[in-house]
Structures are given as structure tokens and as C-alpha cells.
Amino acid sequence: MSIQARIASLRLALDCPVIESGQPGYDRARTIWNVDIDRRPLVIVQPASAAQVAGAVRWAADNGVEVTVRGGGHNLAGSCVRDGAMMIDLRALSAASYDHEAGTVTIGGGAALGQLDRANAAQGVTVPAGTVSHTGVGGLTLGGGNGYLSRLHGMTVDHLVSIELVTADGRIVEASQDENPDLFWALRGAGHNYGVATSFTFRYLPRTFTANVRHAFYAADSRADVLRFFRDWSYDGAPDDVTTYARLVEVPPYWTSFAPEFRGTNVISVATIHWGEPDHEDSAVSPMFAQADPIWERRYRTPHLELQHACDDDFRQGLKHYWRAGNLVRFPDEAIDTVLSFSDEYPGRPLQASSTIAPHFTCPFQFFPRGGATGRVAPEATSVGERNSSKWVSTLGGEWEFADEREPIIEWTRRFDDAMSPYKDGAYVNFMSDAGKPEAGRWLYGDKFDRLVAIKREYDLDNMFNSGLIDLLPKTTSAEVA
CATH class of the missing domain: 3.30.43.10 (Uridine Diphospho-n-acetylenolpyruvylglucosamine Reductase, domain 2)
Known part of the structure; x- marks a missing residue:
């Protein structure tokens, strides 16, 4: 036939x-x-x-x-x-349903994050998740799920109750702490390798949130001082109800909110997301903004739902991307020098949207802390790689539109990533552009890797689901592992 x-x-x-x-x-x-x-x-x-x-x-x-x-x-x-x-x-599988007695929401595996956020807001509840509304709930969750609420309430997988999964032999199974618990463990951080997740059930937080946002830019000669303080304060000094982002960017020429002398220059952006009462915000975050005089700043209060859409234009459809990521276990002064040097050499153009200057946008280097509730989950509780030993998640890379821009940006990204390798221990799998070599799995998942492979062999011995970033059974056949 x-x-x-x-x-x-x-x-x-x-x-x-x-x-x-x-x-x-x-x-x-x-x-x-x-x-x-x-x-x-x-x-x-x-x-x-x-x-x-x-x-x-x-x-x-x-x-x-x-x-x-x-x-x-x-x-x-x-x-x-x-x-x-x-x-x-899976995009037709996107409906959300609620069990308020159990305190859970179940949503289809093809839903976008914005669909979950909007449904939750209508119910007066929240699930901590990512930061771009057109991200898929499935991919975000299966890789762990970092977002604005992570330091206060943990990663997305920390709120996951169960997953409906279609396995390689066509069975529909439930994975939870009580049913197929080993599979459930693997899905919570390394989940792109085990089947088709058709729905997710989360335990929601029974309230909505409002964020106090402070955002400032500092000139090129202030970048080292700001980054050093960010390093020393963001992980250990900031309270759990504050998430902080630092980014190195070039000011686009069309950002008319900036004085002309700063357009086209390399600057540092710092944003804090504070979830407490407004009158507590200043004492919680003001140390971060006292390191230099800003060239642009803004303070505002916004519902969680609105914040979740704040970066959509900057991560808009239609651009081409190449990123590398790392879980930083240390960030000494020499690493800061490396970051500044490479940022100044970035070969691309700034492509941030002109309509808004959001707390989160594409750039050569971005940097946010873990810690708080994220670091208080037992390391063995989920398959997320190195979530407790690393202090910050970093991404570096670029975006482009035209073919002749591609190779210089990719080459620069790889050199930059190599230069940062002494400070990394693994990476956040959702922020990586390259499908990993076999040895990358152990680098990403550390001593969890062997258990992940064993579970993979139990549920997908013939390696049907092998298109995830890390192929857990490369070139392995049933005969080789019998």
C-alpha cells in the first residue's frame, strides 16, 4: 500500500x-x-x-x-x-475545567499559557507558570516552568497533580504520585521524551495576584556596578515575594522614551516584580535601584493576568532565534567582565517591540535568580536538573530577520556560551536551541539521568518520542538493552 x-x-x-x-x-x-x-x-x-x-x-x-x-x-x-x-x-485540546472541591484545574495539552491564565483569572485562582502568553502549557510544564511567581510559590511542576499521557504503544495512562509515580517524576522536568501529554491537572492557588513592578535602565558605565549588586542581592538578599531580572541590551533607535544620547548605546535593564502590599514595595526592592542614577524608570501596579501578557510583543511571532542557557552556580567579577565584553560585541540588531518597554524582552544576555520557594523543594522530588545547586538562570543569544544575520549571531552565541562554561552546572532545558548530544543529558540532569533512562526504557523502549532536546536513548534498540 x-x-x-x-x-x-x-x-x-x-x-x-x-x-x-x-x-x-x-x-x-x-x-x-x-x-x-x-x-x-x-x-x-x-x-x-x-x-x-x-x-x-x-x-x-x-x-x-x-x-x-x-x-x-x-x-x-x-x-x-x-x-x-x-x-x-494538540492545539484543539485546550479546554479548561475546574474541581473547586479538590482545588484543581485541568487543561488540555495544546493550550497556550494565556488560555490557562485567562481561565484562571475568571475563576479567581492562579497557577504559577511562565512569562509569555503564547508559550504552550505543555512544553513549559514538562521542562519545569519558571515564571514571575517562582520564588514565592515554586515552579509550575511543583503544582502539578497529574498528567494524562498517551504512551508509545498507544495506551492512555494517568501519571500522578499514586498512579505510575516513576513516570510522573520523569515528566516533571524531563517530560518531553515519554509520550504525548493530552492534559494537565494543577493544584491552583485560591486567589489572584497583583504585582508591583519597578523597572529601570542604567547607562553603560553603570553596568558592572549594577550587575555586581544584582549578583549579591537577588538570590540571597531579596525576599521571596520579589523576583528580579537583569538584562543587557542596546537601546533601539525608535525608543523615543529615552534621551537621544542613549539611543543606540548598550545599557542594563533591571526589573523587580513584588507581590506584597504596595506600601511594602519600596523597602523590599529599593536597594536594587540605589546603585546608580537611572536613565529611564517606571513604577506601576498591574494584575497578574496583565503582567503575563507584558512581553508578548517582544517575543512576537515571526523572528528567528538562537539561544544558549546555563544554571549559574557562581558569578564572580571575571564572569561579569566576560558578560560585558561579549554584550558589547553582539553582532545583531535590537528588535524589541516599539510599542512597550516590558520587564521581559529579548536581548544578548538575561539573568534571573532562583532561590526562594524554588530552592526549597527536595532535589529528588522532580526531574528538573540542578534546581537547588544553581543560583541563577542565564540565557544568551539573539534574534534576527534576514539570512545574512544568522551565522554571525549563532557564532557569537556559541563563543559566549563557551566563555561562560566555568560558571555553569547544567541548564534550564526550555531555554536551549540545540538538540543535545547524548552526553548533554547527563550534564542537564546530573545524577537523575540514569533513572530517567530506566523509565524511558520502561515506557518507550523503541524510542518513538526522540525529538525532545535530549534524546534519552540515542541509537538504542531493544536487542541492545535486552
């Missing part, structure tokens, strides 16, 4: 959209957030139920077709789309 005939049989069996190249909707469905990724799947399946997902997985196994899974499509490395594979596009 030809592949076209087999795809026709798939379409009949599933009773959901099954799209091939040349058909309406194909290019739109295969296009993801990082448009540097341009791949053409064999077929795109758009299921509306876990049963349809299971049918698609069984068809792929029977026909020797690789599988990728699209939720929000935000993965930097483009793991949700592969040439010649089946893409399972």
Missing part, C-alpha cells in the same frame, strides 16, 4: 483533520514560533481527544513513521516539527 493510501486510511480511522503538504492549512500548522525552523512533516494530525491521539500514535508505530508533538510550538530547537515525520498538533 502506498503512503498516500495509508494516510487516507489514517484520515478515515481518526475522524479529525489530517493535513498533507499542499493542502490548506499545512504551512500554517507547520510554522512555529522560531521561524528559523523550516521543516516539512509528512502529515499533520490535529486530534480533539486523547483517543484520537492514541490512534495516531498506533498508526505511526505500525507504519514506521517518526512522531513529533506540537503544543504551543515555542521550543527554540523546533522539536515539534521534523521533516518526513507525523506532527501531532
Whole structure:
């Protein structure tokens, strides 16, 4: 039977959209957030139920077709789309439902973060999650989930109660502390390798939040002093109800809020998100802003829901991205010198949106602390790599629009990342552009790696789900591990 005939049989069996190249909707469905990724799947399946997902997985196994899974499509490395594979596009699975007696919300595996946030706000509840509303709930959660509320209430996986998962053999299983607990542990931080997550159930916080935001920029000659204080204060000195972000950027020429002499110059941005009472904000965060005279500053109060959308324009669709990430265990003065030197050499253009100057935006280097509630979870409780030993999460990289900009930015990013390697221990998996080599798994997950591999062999011995950033069973066959 030809592949076209087999795809026709798939379409009949599933009773959901099954799209091939040349058909309406194909290019739109295969296009993801990082448009540097341009791949053409064999077929795109758009299921509306876990049963349809299971049918698609069984068809792929029977026909020797690789599988990728699209939720929000935000993965930097483009793991949700592969040439010649089946893409399972989960975006029709996005509904939220509530069990207020249990204090939980269940949401489909294809939902975007903004859909969860808006549904929660309507119910007067909150789930700590990421910071860009068009990020997928699935990818964010399966990698751990950092956000504005992490220091106060922990990572997204710390609020996860259960996951409905379609396994490589087409079964629909529940993973929780009570049911398939080893699988549940693996999914909470290294979860992109084990199946198709069709829904997530979270224990919500029974209230909404309002943030006190303070944001300031400082001139080039203040950057070292500001970064040194940020290092010394953000992790150990700031209270749990404060999250802080430092970023090195070039002021775009179209940011007319800045005096002309600062446009086109390299500056440092510092933003604090304070979740306490407004009259407590000044004493909580003012030390961070006392290191130099700002060239631009703003203070405002905003609901959690609005803050969750604050960076959407800066992380807009249509740009091309390349990032490297690191969990920093130390950040000495020589590392600060390295950061400043490389930031000044950045070969790209500033592409931040002109409509707003948000607390969170693309840049050559960004830096935020862990600690607080994030660091008080037992290291072995989740599969998130090195969440307790690292003090800060850093990302570096760039964005571009035109083909001739690509290679200089990628080459610069790799050199910068190599120069920062002495200060890192692993990385946050959701912030990396490169699909890792086999040895990268142990670097990311440390002494958890062997347990992750053992669980992978139990649920996916033939390595159907191998498009995550880290392939836990590279080139491994059933015979080799029998």
C-alpha cells in the first residue's frame, strides 16, 4: 500500500483533520514560533481527544513513521516539527475545567499559557507558570516552568497533580504520585521524551495576584556596578515575594522614551516584580535601584493576568532565534567582565517591540535568580536538573530577520556560551536551541539521568518520542538493552 493510501486510511480511522503538504492549512500548522525552523512533516494530525491521539500514535508505530508533538510550538530547537515525520498538533485540546472541591484545574495539552491564565483569572485562582502568553502549557510544564511567581510559590511542576499521557504503544495512562509515580517524576522536568501529554491537572492557588513592578535602565558605565549588586542581592538578599531580572541590551533607535544620547548605546535593564502590599514595595526592592542614577524608570501596579501578557510583543511571532542557557552556580567579577565584553560585541540588531518597554524582552544576555520557594523543594522530588545547586538562570543569544544575520549571531552565541562554561552546572532545558548530544543529558540532569533512562526504557523502549532536546536513548534498540 502506498503512503498516500495509508494516510487516507489514517484520515478515515481518526475522524479529525489530517493535513498533507499542499493542502490548506499545512504551512500554517507547520510554522512555529522560531521561524528559523523550516521543516516539512509528512502529515499533520490535529486530534480533539486523547483517543484520537492514541490512534495516531498506533498508526505511526505500525507504519514506521517518526512522531513529533506540537503544543504551543515555542521550543527554540523546533522539536515539534521534523521533516518526513507525523506532527501531532494538540492545539484543539485546550479546554479548561475546574474541581473547586479538590482545588484543581485541568487543561488540555495544546493550550497556550494565556488560555490557562485567562481561565484562571475568571475563576479567581492562579497557577504559577511562565512569562509569555503564547508559550504552550505543555512544553513549559514538562521542562519545569519558571515564571514571575517562582520564588514565592515554586515552579509550575511543583503544582502539578497529574498528567494524562498517551504512551508509545498507544495506551492512555494517568501519571500522578499514586498512579505510575516513576513516570510522573520523569515528566516533571524531563517530560518531553515519554509520550504525548493530552492534559494537565494543577493544584491552583485560591486567589489572584497583583504585582508591583519597578523597572529601570542604567547607562553603560553603570553596568558592572549594577550587575555586581544584582549578583549579591537577588538570590540571597531579596525576599521571596520579589523576583528580579537583569538584562543587557542596546537601546533601539525608535525608543523615543529615552534621551537621544542613549539611543543606540548598550545599557542594563533591571526589573523587580513584588507581590506584597504596595506600601511594602519600596523597602523590599529599593536597594536594587540605589546603585546608580537611572536613565529611564517606571513604577506601576498591574494584575497578574496583565503582567503575563507584558512581553508578548517582544517575543512576537515571526523572528528567528538562537539561544544558549546555563544554571549559574557562581558569578564572580571575571564572569561579569566576560558578560560585558561579549554584550558589547553582539553582532545583531535590537528588535524589541516599539510599542512597550516590558520587564521581559529579548536581548544578548538575561539573568534571573532562583532561590526562594524554588530552592526549597527536595532535589529528588522532580526531574528538573540542578534546581537547588544553581543560583541563577542565564540565557544568551539573539534574534534576527534576514539570512545574512544568522551565522554571525549563532557564532557569537556559541563563543559566549563557551566563555561562560566555568560558571555553569547544567541548564534550564526550555531555554536551549540545540538538540543535545547524548552526553548533554547527563550534564542537564546530573545524577537523575540514569533513572530517567530506566523509565524511558520502561515506557518507550523503541524510542518513538526522540525529538525532545535530549534524546534519552540515542541509537538504542531493544536487542541492545535486552
